[in-house]
Amino acid sequence: MSRSEDEPARTLLGALLAGPVTPELSGRASAALDLPERGRYAVVALPAGGCGGDWCTGPGADRFLRHPGPERDFAVAALGDVEPTLVARRLNEMNAGRGGVGPAVGSLAELSTGRRLAEVALLACPPDGTTVVALEQCLPAALLAVQPELADHLVMGVLGTLLTLPRTERDLLVGTLDTWLECGGSAGRAAAALYCHRNTVLNRLRRLERLTARSLSRPRELVELTLALDALRLTPSRR
Incomplete structure (x- = not known):
């Protein structure tokens, strides 16, 4: 697992997740986080406090960057060749708890879209649920959740x-x-x-x-x- 521990990098990751993303921001974030601007990424959304522990270790993605927040915790997965459903499955094998995985996006500039859809996937999980679900696995429930x-x-x-x-x-x-x-x-x-x-x-x-x-x-x-x-x-x- 790769962590973004220094404050400038964490701030840049938060800006990518919040959007909108300018070319300048994308370039700066790419350099600071050591991630390509163009690449396959997915965002994982969890209830606040869900980024703790060792649940991210070896999720089947190339890298994970964690970003705890006041209302939601997020993790950005550099997917490589794997699909978001595999990330969800691996996290469930590690008993990560309740969470939602957004669809694959094609660049750092699209992480804000991935974050919004990951939050929708999280909403589609029953409030008392204990599993991580990829959005494509719960589309009907996601429509109802919003x-x-x-x-x-x-x-x-x-x-x-x-x-x-x-x-x-x-x-x-x-x-x-x-x-x-x-x-x-x-x-x-x-x-x-x-x-x-x-x-x-x-x-x-x-x-x-x-x-x-x-x-x-x-x-x-x-x-x-x-x-x-x-x-x-x-x-x-x-x-």
């Missing part, structure tokens, strides 16, 4: 009746739907994951369909249910 009022409306519009059930019953149905989706719509695989009979899974899903007035066999309605499930994860007060 529109919290719409996300809340979606939850109530699609899952409202379901949420009036007793907590245990509601969690059982929501958990079954979530597992069924993770299993690619296979009731058999979902039953194995939930340690129950296939017909039990099907019965729970049919009840969920009745409660939500939506069918899992209709693509548009399945999309609504999937998005509502993502929105529910992002709304702790509704859970």
Whole structure:
């Protein structure tokens, strides 16, 4: 891991992340940070205090520059030939905690864009989550995360009746739907994951369909249910 410990370099890195970036700033930062102006980079966003410890060691990127902040901590990865999803996976293997990885950008001047999108990826992680997620892995949830009022409306519009059930019953149905989706719509695989009979899974899903007035066999309605499930994860007060 490479760290930016001296104040001038740290200031330049902060300026790159904040944007906008002039050619002069890009050139100065390139020299001070020993990074090429043109290159593949990704930004990792974490809650404040998330840059501590040894979680950055060997993340599958060429270099990491850390930049703690008052509200967010950031790390800039020089990707080389790897993809942001690999950075997320390696950080999860190291139990880095909750975080978001932005898409690859092509220059130091684009780091502010990478930072904004990394923050969106972080918002798409459930508040009580413990994983690092790359933006491309959570695009539907990211869209909801930047529109919290719409996300809340979606939850109530699609899952409202379901949420009036007793907590245990509601969690059982929501958990079954979530597992069924993770299993690619296979009731058999979902039953194995939930340690129950296939017909039990099907019965729970049919009840969920009745409660939500939506069918899992209709693509548009399945999309609504999937998005509502993502929105529910992002709304702790509704859970």
